[in-house]
Amino acid sequence: MTKTPRELARARTMTEVVRIGRAHLVTEGAAGLSLRAVARDLGVVSSAVYRYVKNRDELLTLLVVDGYNELGDAVDAAVAAAAGGFRAQFDALAHAVRAWGIAEPARYALLFGTPVPGYEAPAERTTGPGTRVIGRLARILDDAYRAGRLAGPDAPTVPVPESLRSDFAAVRDEMGLSVPDAALARGVLAWAALFGAVSFEVFGQYGTSTFGDREGLFGLHVDALAELAGLSCHCCQVK
Incomplete structure (x- = not known):
């Protein structure tokens, strides 16, 4: 129209x-x-x-939605351009989050930093944009699982508490996932740790001289998180 x-x-x-x-x-x-x-x-x-x-809260909401969508667009573009299978998609997602956070520290802080006093983001406007990255990560893991290329851990899996099973079931229903509870739990940990690693760098938590090669350090973290999530190199490539 x-x-x-x-x-x-x-x-x-x-x-x-x-x-x-x-x-x-x-x-x-x-x-x-x-x-x-x-x-x-x-x-x-x-x-x-x-x-x-x-009012000010309306402006903050506009900026929150704008930030989430720009980050989501950057992640979607990086994943779409990735070649080599599910592991490559995971790597692309992780590095896109880091690149955006480093390029936009003030906007990253608005989304993932200390809450703004007196402001509560309206869920009906921010939940969709705010879950784009985790939604994309969940789809990568679920696609790998459906293709039979999501590895399990070498060590015995820690049992998922009964108190969490209904929550995991709700997440599966909402996102249309098939991954079992243990794999979903590892995916949630990978998600939280990924943003934790980016936040440590964006917010200067490593200090000024502890690690000279921050990109290399992040690469190590991404490798470890991919293995944790079940995207080991020998089983997650598209054949």
């Missing part, structure tokens, strides 16, 4: 609001965002910006 000139103008303004909000995240941080400052940079009086964004 063709948009009216007014709708097009509004869409352009909203794009500018998000662009300015991104810039202010870098200079002011999420807690310091101000609609008055956004209005100033937009070139309108402060009251006019409320026609587009009703």
